[in-house]
Amino acid sequence: MCFRGFVLVLGEQREAVRLFNNPGAQECADVIMSAASKRRAVIVLGVCEVSYRGRTSSELARGERLVIVKEDGSLLVHRTWGYKPVNYMPPGAMVYAKSDSGSVVISAKRGSESMRVVFHKVYLAATLNFRDDSSFEQKGTEAQMRDAVVFYPELVEKGLRVLTHEFQVKSGFVDLMALDSRGRLVAIEFKANPAKTADVNQLIAYVSRLRALSKERGIRGVLAAPSINKAARKLLVDSGLEFKRLDKDECLRVLEEFKPTMSLLSFIEKGDEHSA
Amino acid sequence: MCFRGFVLVLGEQREAVRLFNNPGAQECADVIMSAASKRRAVIVLGVCEVSYRGRTSSELARGERLVIVKEDGSLLVHRTWGYKPVNYMPPGAMVYAKSDSGSVVISAKRGSESMRVVFHKVYLAATLNFRDDSSFEQKGTEAQMRDAVVFYPELVEKGLRVLTHEFQVKSGFVDLMALDSRGRLVAIEFKANPAKTADVNQLIAYVSRLRALSKERGIRGVLAAPSINKAARKLLVDSGLEFKRLDKDECLRVLEEFKPTMSLLSFIEKGDEHSA
């Protein structure tokens, strides 16, 4: 069965998808421009080639691909394999489409970068009038590990008192500054993933900076992560720093437990802001 | 105009795209499973919710989205904005689809990670039988900058002689080792992008390692990049290291010029391998 050259409207109460089957070059360009003006996304399936000039430059010869023009100006060229788009523009690009001697030319500009997709044949174009206002909730991030320790410092060690977070030193930001039970400063760096040498280097830089600042020799550095690789552990220990295994799930349990308190705290903080 | 419930085949000589308009849950699941068995990509437009468990965990409530199931098992859930998929599985996932009480459930597993997309309504499914064997060529990478300097060391400075590249020290690999006109060792670190403090830290680690190894105090460290940010430059200079501006385009010109020589060299190297 092969139908050609008509438009389909899909969606029950509303026109969520409008399909253009085997559109001509001019029609396809019009569809893209019209969607862009209404801030709607478009997908295009067909035979194209792509060139990019900007941070590097690249050429992609003719092939069949899926192109997505999104409502924020991002532009993705996907092959039928691979996580990443083979070519793209991040959000914020100005996207234009025109017909040029039988081809559809989509060009995108963003600062000093530019991209050009030339479609020699378009099998299908579809404009998307999508509703999607759901929030995306994620659990188990590095920030949440840090929050868990703020609320329950014993996750790292007994007697720990939290001083501040995101403490700025010359070489960056220390995730958490605390005092241990013997009154020594502790710089804590959290990693949600197995700690690597780069993470240790980061902690080394922070602690050496802190030691330079305070002349206090007793400053401790703790790398808190679910695990640490061998080379990293050796470098850590050789540098006089410590590793503390911190389980993501345990952190999440703590956060769940402290949720009421957290809400209360956030209420109090807001109150302070008003009275300040 | 509103057509419902038929299949469309697009593509001139070949069935490049097969469209399923408003498919039922069972039909859609079958389409996905059949495409998976033939290693073909599928796109699905419709109303879905997504959950993910793995390195973190996430929930995405109901909304209209584009889902791409690729032939290598990667699975992307795209909203109508943003460069990145809101949920995804990288290549290598096992993807299954089934119909469950009127919904299409797509599940993907990959090691300890799993993802589940439930479509409450599918507007459109399309299987892609795409041909795309074009190579993707990119110019202006860090490796190419290094190669340019190997062939024309004067890009960094007069009288420089290249010794080796990717020289391993404890803290990593020095991009390029060379001797300057006065016989001093030079460690060169290339960056294709504006150099940051992290890059300087890397070079500091390398040079201090080299100095420890050779006891030679005259070892120089050079950071070669198109530009360097202020803080990084200060850290660099304070650490007794040097910055050399290296233009990407200039490097590319050099590579173009030396292309004949490079081919010759590669031929000779191959010959060496055979004779070795």
Added chain:
DNA sequence: GCCTAGGTCCCGTTG
């Protein structure tokens, strides 16, 4: 605007 750091980073390369 720059800069810093996280990411379900992905991805290739190498030991």
Added chain:
DNA sequence: CAACGGGGCCTAGGC
């Protein structure tokens, strides 16, 4: 297999 570094990284948050 793990480990390491690059990426047109992208993205969020500070300043």
